[in-house]
Amino acid sequence: MSRTIETLVRQHRDCDSAIEQVEASVRAKDWNAAAAAFACLEAALQGNFNTEEQRLFPAFEQAMGFSNGPTAVMRHEHDEVRGLLDNAREWLELQDISALAAELDTLVVLLQQHNVKEENVLFPMCQAQVRGLDALLADASPGAAT
Numbered sequence: 001m002s003r004t005i006e007t008l009v010r011q012h013r014d015c016d017s018a019i020e021q022v023e024a025s026v027r028a029k030d031w032n033a034a035a036a037a038f039a040c041l042e043a044a045l046q047g048n049f050n051t052e053e054q055r056l057f058p059a060f061e062q063a064m065g066f067s068n069g070p071t072a073v074m075r076h077e078h079d080e081v082r083g084l085l086d087n088a089r090e091w092l093e094l095q096d097i098s099a100l101a102a103e104l105d106t107l108v109v110l111l112q113q114h115n116v117k118e119e120n121v122l123f124p125m126c127q128a129q130v131r132g133l134d135a136l137l138a139d140a141s142p143g144a145a146t
């Protein structure tokens with residue numbers, strides 16, 4: 001597996017852990033910890049999305065010669081996740097446990113399905129099609145948002 005794909009898969013797992021941290025803090029009704037965990041989750045997701053949208057997807061689109069394929073679907077799903085995060089942030093600020101838990105449940109399901117598609121379909125396609133995949137994140141610090 002290329003270093004670039006390894007990094008992105010690790011970012012996916014880090015986001016999963018960050019969601020679990022938020023859920024655990026909310027269950028414990030520790031709102032300060034929940035706010036801190038939520039900030040970590042937002043940073044982790046944004047870093048992963050930015051890396052994919054600004055590095056991987058353009059390289060794939062250039063290799064394939066089109067941008068309306070799987071990467072368009074993945075970008076759309078990223079926007080859906082951003083929308084769920086916005087909702088969750090509002091429920092968090094209102095300390096509404098049941099609404100926040102429901103929003104996080106939806107987020108977990110959407111993200112799981114999204115990451116499975118990337119890891120099982122898009123990333124292997126990138127491995128096959130993108131030349132110089134290993135070097136794609138070479139100048140980015142780990143988890144960088146650029």
Ligand SMILES: [Fe+2]
Nearest residue numbers: 049052074118
């Ligand atoms: Fe993604």
